[in-house]
Amino acid sequence: MTESRSGSTFERLLRSGRFVITAELSPPDSANPEDVYSLVRKLENYVDVFNVTDGAGANCHMSSFGACMLLSQAGHEVILQMTCRDRNRIALQGDLLGASALGIKNVLCLTGDDVVIGDHPQAKRVFDLDSIQLIRTAKTMRDENVYLSGRKLSSSPGLFLGASVNPFAEPFDFRPINLAKKIQAGAEFFQTQFCFDIDRFRSFMGRISDMGLLEKCFIIPGVGPLRSERSARFLCTRVPGVFIPDTILTRMHTTPLNRQGEEGRRICIELIQQVMEIKGVAGIHMMAYKQEEAVGEIIEKVGLIPRPANRLLN
Amino acid sequence: MAIFGRLRDHPTWLETPYQLIEKVFRWLNPLIKKIGYKRVDRWMIFSEKIVKELIFDCKMCGQCTLHFTGMTCPMTCPKNLRNGPCGGVRSNKRCEVDSEMNCVWVEAYKRSTRMKIFGDGIESIRAPLDYRLAGSSAFINLLRCEDDNVCDSFTPAEPEKYL
Numbered sequence: 001m002t003e004s005r006s007g008s009t010f011e012r013l014l015r016s017g018r019f020v021i022t023a024e025l026s027p028p029d030s031a032n033p034e035d036v037y038s039l040v041r042k043l044e045n046y047v048d049v050f051n052v053t054d055g056a057g058a059n060c061h062m063s064s065f066g067a068c069m070l071l072s073q074a075g076h077e078v079i080l081q082m083t084c085r086d087r088n089r090i091a092l093q094g095d096l097l098g099a100s101a102l103g104i105k106n107v108l109c110l111t112g113d114d115v116v117i118g119d120h121p122q123a124k125r126v127f128d129l130d131s132i133q134l135i136r137t138a139k140t141m142r143d144e145n146v147y148l149s150g151r152k153l154s155s156s157p158g159l160f161l162g163a164s165v166n167p168f169a170e171p172f173d174f175r176p177i178n179l180a181k182k183i184q185a186g187a188e189f190f191q192t193q194f195c196f197d198i199d200r201f202r203s204f205m206g207r208i209s210d211m212g213l214l215e216k217c218f219i220i221p222g223v224g225p226l227r228s229e230r231s232a233r234f235l236c237t238r239v240p241g242v243f244i245p246d247t248i249l250t251r252m253h254t255t256p257l258n259r260q261g262e263e264g265r266r267i268c269i270e271l272i273q274q275v276m277e278i279k280g281v282a283g284i285h286m287m288a289y290k291q292e293e294a295v296g297e298i299i300e301k302v303g304l305i306p307r308p309a310n311r312l313l314n
Numbered sequence: 315m316a317i318f319g320r321l322r323d324h325p326t327w328l329e330t331p332y333q334l335i336e337k338v339f340r341w342l343n344p345l346i347k348k349i350g351y352k353r354v355d356r357w358m359i360f361s362e363k364i365v366k367e368l369i370f371d372c373k374m375c376g377q378c379t380l381h382f383t384g385m386t387c388p389m390t391c392p393k394n395l396r397n398g399p400c401g402g403v404r405s406n407k408r409c410e411v412d413s414e415m416n417c418v419w420v421e422a423y424k425r426s427t428r429m430k431i432f433g434d435g436i437e438s439i440r441a442p443l444d445y446r447l448a449g450s451s452a453f454i455n456l457l458r459c460e461d462d463n464v465c466d467s468f469t470p471a472e473p474e475k476y477l
Contacts, residue, residue, distance in 0.1 A: 089442065111393060111395065111400045111401070113402060113410070114392060114393060114402070114410055114411045116411055117410070117411075125392075125393065127393045127394050127395070128442070128443075129442050130393070130394075130395045130396060130397050130398075131397075131400075132397040132398065132439055133396075133397065133439075133440075133441065133442045136439065137442075148442070164401055165401075166401035169399070169401055169402070169403040169404075169405075170399075170403045170404075170405070170407045170417065170420050171399065171403070171407075171417075171419065171420045171423045171424070173423065174398065174399065174419070174423040174436075177398075177436070177437055178398040178399070180437070181397060181398060181437065181438075181439055184439060185439055193401055240400075240401065240402025240403075240404075240410040241400075241401040241402045241403065241410070243405055
């Protein structure tokens with residue numbers, strides 16, 4: 001892999017070979033910074049980097065940019081999620097410059113969930129660029145010091161570029177090729193959708209290892225606790241790209257209602273332990289929407305404390 | 315309306331004529347240039363639109379890439395993705411946006427694996443669309459863009475050897 005051009009702490013952590021924990025943070029439906037800080041307080045002792053969503057599920061929330069900035073000013077390392085759903089290439093490039101100027105050094109480039117599944121299905125979808133084109137645009141700006149139009153920048157943005165990969169969605173055989181295309185476009189780290197199907201993930205990692213792609217990127221699988229059987233079914237049917245195997249659904253189904261949360265956390269711990277044994281896994285990405293307090297317990301139980309690692313690094 | 319859409323399931327039948335037409339246009343390029351790209355474009359649009367719409371459900375983006383995407387028009391994807399599927403494909407291979415429709419990229423990949431001439435094209439990166447070219451003839455744009463380098467929509471990034 002090439003050396004760092006971003007000045008990002010997250011990148012330094014990954015390159016140092018430490019097992020990194022990132023956590024997804026969904027910005028609040030509020031204009032009060034305190035609401036962002038209170039979410040962070042539940043997580044800050046257990047994770048290294050906050051990954052802030054950009055209108056997740058096509059629902060309107062505080063912007064990823066705004067929340068990232070609040071966190072960054074408070075001294076946290078953040079990953080800015082950027083989707084192609086809401087902004088065209090002019091806005092996206094402007095945001096990349098703005099992010100770097102404000103000290104946000106990590107960007108996760110996504111296509112974005114479609115507007116029809118969110119709370120504003122009437123909205124116009126943009127998709128001027130797709131995620132691969134966005135990654136390449138960001139890389140061009142960083143490395144070649146120009147906009148997509150070819151116009152020169154007086155100072156290039158220092159960005160560590162990431163992308164998503166979903167090994168759990170069709171077409172399965174194309175997913176490794178998609179990953180290769182994203183690496184070629186400039187992605188350096190990858191975060192996955194919820195990983196519940198460990199066999200599928202293992203074979204995906206085996207395939208990309210055979211293709212020689214493991215040396216070219218960092219893979220961070222997404223994991224998270226299930227709150228109940230109902231929420232598991234909701235994830236399966238309503239959240240795009242999430243697949244939960246029957247074994248896990250049955251486990252949740254056979255557990256009495258009042259202990260399902262506990263069982264969900266136990267499943268999550270087992271998954272993390274299994275994922276950590278797979279070659280090429282650089283960290284985990286915790287997705288625990290509305291159960292932020294469960295993250296600490298899970299991280300403690302898998303023995304991944306003390307955190308945050310970036311303070312240990314300095 | 316892709317009345318002859320079934321033809322797409324035989325991508326090998328389609329890629330040969332496609333290649334042939336492209337070759338003919340390249341051969342005719344000096345003549346077309348003399349007549350003027352704009353004028354020929356006006357003659358072309360109607361026939362190109364009819365044929366491509368009946369077979370591929372063409373959206374006339376003017377920058378045809380369907381031979382590189384398994385003879386499947388990527389503009390029929392609700393998100394207009396030209397480089398690969400999004401992460402939201404349902405487990406029954408249906409589209410995240412429209413549950414009645416098969417994912418365009420599931421079809422594209424399946425078909426591209428059977429194609430001998432352009433099959434590998436799916437592995438290379440497609441540049442962002444130039445929306446100024448929408449509604450014009452893709453074959454003429456192909457010649458025009460190569461000629462004066464106005465757009466890079468057709469030149470794929472060199473695919474890295476990873477397979």
